[in-house]
Amino acid sequence: xxxxxxxxxxxxxxxxxxxxxxxxxxxxxxxxxxxxxxxxxxxxxxxxxxxxxxxxxxxxxxxxxxxxxxxxxxxxxxxxxxxxxxxxxxxxxxxxxxxxxxxxxxxxxxxxxxxxxxxxxxxxxxxxxxxxxxxxxxxxxxxxxxxxxxxxxxxxxxxxxxxxxxxxxxxxxxxxxxxxxxxxxxxxxxxxxxxxxxxxxxxxxxxxxxxxxxxxxxxxxxxxxxxxxxxxxxxxxxxxxxxxxxxxxxxxxxxxxxxxxxxxxxxxxxxxxxxxxxxxxxxxxxxxxxxxxxxxxxxxxxxxxxxxxxxxxxxxxxxxxxxxxxxxxxxxxxxxxxxxxxxxxxxxxxxxxxxxxxxxxxxxxxxxxxxxxxxxxxxxxxxxxxxxxxxxxxxxxxxxxxxxx
Amino acid sequence: xxxxxxxxxxxxxxxxxxxxxxxxxxxxxxxxxxxxxxxxxxxxxxxxxxxxxxxxxxxxxxxxxxxxxxxxxxxxxxxxxxxxxxxxxxxxxxxxxxxxxxxxxxxxxxxxxxxxxxxxxxxxxxxxxxxxxxxxxxxxxxxxxxxxxxxxxxxxxxxxxxxxxxxxxxxxxxxxxxxxxxxxxxxxxxxxxxxxxxxxxxxxxxxxxxxxxxxxxxxxxxxxxxxxxxxxxxxxxxxxxxxxxxxxxxxxxxxxxxxxxxxxxxxxxxxxxxxxxxxxxxxxxxxxxxxxxxxxxxxxxxxxxxxxxxxxxxxxxxxxxxxxxxxxxxxxxxxxxxxxxxxxxxxxxxxxxxxxxxxxxxxxxxxxxxxxxxxxxxxxxxxxxxxxxxxxxxxxxxxxxxxxx
Numbered sequence: 001x002x003x004x005x006x007x008x009x010x011x012x013x014x015x016x017x018x019x020x021x022x023x024x025x026x027x028x029x030x031x032x033x034x035x036x037x038x039x040x041x042x043x044x045x046x047x048x049x050x051x052x053x054x055x056x057x058x059x060x061x062x063x064x065x066x067x068x069x070x071x072x073x074x075x076x077x078x079x080x081x082x083x084x085x086x087x088x089x090x091x092x093x094x095x096x097x098x099x100x101x102x103x104x105x106x107x108x109x110x111x112x113x114x115x116x117x118x119x120x121x122x123x124x125x126x127x128x129x130x131x132x133x134x135x136x137x138x139x140x141x142x143x144x145x146x147x148x149x150x151x152x153x154x155x156x157x158x159x160x161x162x163x164x165x166x167x168x169x170x171x172x173x174x175x176x177x178x179x180x181x182x183x184x185x186x187x188x189x190x191x192x193x194x195x196x197x198x199x200x201x202x203x204x205x206x207x208x209x210x211x212x213x214x215x216x217x218x219x220x221x222x223x224x225x226x227x228x229x230x231x232x233x234x235x236x237x238x239x240x241x242x243x244x245x246x247x248x249x250x251x252x253x254x255x256x257x258x259x260x261x262x263x264x265x266x267x268x269x270x271x272x273x274x275x276x277x278x279x280x281x282x283x284x285x286x287x288x289x290x291x292x293x294x295x296x297x298x299x300x301x302x303x304x305x306x307x308x309x310x311x312x313x314x315x316x317x318x319x320x321x322x323x324x325x326x327x328x329x330x331x332x333x334x335x336x337x338x339x340x341x342x343x344x345x346x347x348x349x350x351x352x353x354x355x356x357x358x359x360x361x362x363x364x365x366x367x368x369x370x371x372x373x374x375x376x377x378x379x380x381x382x383x384x385x386x387x388x389x390x391x392x393x394x395x396x397x398x399x400x401x402x403x404x405x
Numbered sequence: 406x407x408x409x410x411x412x413x414x415x416x417x418x419x420x421x422x423x424x425x426x427x428x429x430x431x432x433x434x435x436x437x438x439x440x441x442x443x444x445x446x447x448x449x450x451x452x453x454x455x456x457x458x459x460x461x462x463x464x465x466x467x468x469x470x471x472x473x474x475x476x477x478x479x480x481x482x483x484x485x486x487x488x489x490x491x492x493x494x495x496x497x498x499x500x501x502x503x504x505x506x507x508x509x510x511x512x513x514x515x516x517x518x519x520x521x522x523x524x525x526x527x528x529x530x531x532x533x534x535x536x537x538x539x540x541x542x543x544x545x546x547x548x549x550x551x552x553x554x555x556x557x558x559x560x561x562x563x564x565x566x567x568x569x570x571x572x573x574x575x576x577x578x579x580x581x582x583x584x585x586x587x588x589x590x591x592x593x594x595x596x597x598x599x600x601x602x603x604x605x606x607x608x609x610x611x612x613x614x615x616x617x618x619x620x621x622x623x624x625x626x627x628x629x630x631x632x633x634x635x636x637x638x639x640x641x642x643x644x645x646x647x648x649x650x651x652x653x654x655x656x657x658x659x660x661x662x663x664x665x666x667x668x669x670x671x672x673x674x675x676x677x678x679x680x681x682x683x684x685x686x687x688x689x690x691x692x693x694x695x696x697x698x699x700x701x702x703x704x705x706x707x708x709x710x711x712x713x714x715x716x717x718x719x720x721x722x723x724x725x726x727x728x729x730x731x732x733x734x735x736x737x738x739x740x741x742x743x744x745x746x747x748x749x750x751x752x753x754x755x756x757x758x759x760x761x762x763x764x765x766x767x768x769x770x771x772x773x774x775x776x777x778x779x780x781x782x783x784x785x786x787x788x789x790x791x792x793x794x795x796x797x798x799x800x801x802x803x804x805x806x807x808x809x810x
Contacts, residue, residue, distance in 0.1 A: 001616075001676075002529055002584040003525065003526035003528060005683070043476040045474070053466070053468060057466070063662065069452040069658075070661035072448045107512055107692075111691055119410050119413065121408035139690060142690065179406065210406035255476040257696050270406070278409060278410070286520060287513070
């Protein structure tokens, strides 16, 4: 008799986004007084940049001719040299030197953040920030590293609270030493970005304890303030303790195009084994690379035209972020994020729970947000808004909220 | 201190295709007398069909306009309805009724064959055919289901020998009852295809023992003989014991475009849990779907033009298969496969090992093949040739082999 992976059964049924979707649907069925504006899920709305579309169209044409057709991508890191070299160049621009065979291209940072667990033993202790992007938690729960869910927390995870008091950046843990530490900066959901000094404390901690930092920098393109590192490898010592995940999803509007990359330094070893070699083996065995046309589209993000066009799109979203931030502040809320990130993390009015505030905004302003409690216990008392909507819709959503409050 | 997944260290270093690549490179460096012809790795050479290229170009254009741009694919099965419905229709054409939410689209059958392990407990007993596509073995070894490699076999796997004597179709096991049974038909590497009666014995066995059949039908489009099932669901009872993997890679030349799909019937339960729900949760948490442009390209495979053009390409490869088969027979070899599959499985001359015969063909005929021993112990004494080359190159390769032998 086949046995299933019982860890799946421990996952709570009411996963965040489906629950939001359920409430939104139920409300929509009641004929809301105004059209709904969705500032909940972090999905982009601007089209692909012209340089990207052009590169993809050209690659599509190549796939239709025998002389230029491409089959399996047999090159290093499940990626063509042209894309790995372009990524390498972009790291060089922020002063970070990465070898091209330290770069692995994939279909998404979510996939890599989840699949990376394959190369680690099940008995590692995992630390996550609280609040946190649910994928880090759920994938480790599936693998058996989270223990049991007690209705609020997983018994075996180390939670690192990120609150207004600590500037939404986690302090080093006092008790159990975690082996795998997820850090996301700029952060989803809090919208805050770590300084080099903050990251240095964790890099030093990881090197001292032999831990690994799993660093998600999917939102690095939204950093506006100087001095905030775009890559953890800007921090001395990170090469021996950190794996970095990046994505074209938010940087270049690739949520429906699918391309990301992960850096695993060759200097990164544990138990005498190269993690780069392990990840290479994992990807070579369980993955076949990203579509040629998508890799060409991703390459175009790094051309002068691609960069300029992409920057414009990011400026558009960051303007939305400013509109949300100043509007909510005007409405009397305490607001974080939105300066180096496409997320705004707003405190709910005194004494109002995050699901209640979510419901109020949905029912009274017809604006969809994300309740902070959905990202972990320390997210209670907050809501997250995303800056990825259209400019007009975002302005209207903010006006409605201001009026309501 | 972070612990690595020690199972990775058990994998033998000399993986098949890298070893072939190493030998080919070493030989190439000696200035071979004739240009090399590669009939080793099963990669396609014909370009994408015009209908597919057209659909992809149109989708690319859509991604560049705001009104038609697509972000995250939020629909069922990590896929757009249009593609799931097209796949559903193609099943209907061979008399199989599949619900659209039993279909999950991914970037490759290799990924799915590997990732499917996530939903099963590590303590399941796994059976593989011998010879076998190495991915089934290696992914289970990584997950800890294979035990140790003794230099020839993995201690915990159940090997099902497929030899000329049993028509390259495995007999039911006598000893340990396997929980997860990989069957590939048309088979890689032997090129043979199972009949409905043969499959029925395994479906009945799986239903009787509560086992799951992981059925890889990536090569179903190459079936030419009537009566050979294209899907395991043509066999009565398969809906309660089988998961089916399919791919556009060989069917429509998508090895560099990346799209596949997996069917998990809703009737499939173990320990009271729906495997469809488990896979849905796994994919929803660790995967974000396939690029919109690629899904549109895949949809076009099922249009009347797409079907006709794809059929032509397959006929081209099957003609190569015939050329190889009759050529090798003329040279005195005993040859299997090539009728319902793009692979030819040829017995080496009496007393010659498969790596030795591989070397002879490489050095004396400048033809790259795959030694059967690389697919498992029962592959010793065979070589595999693929029909995916160009027609002229294939003819020349065969002429060289005939001359040599």
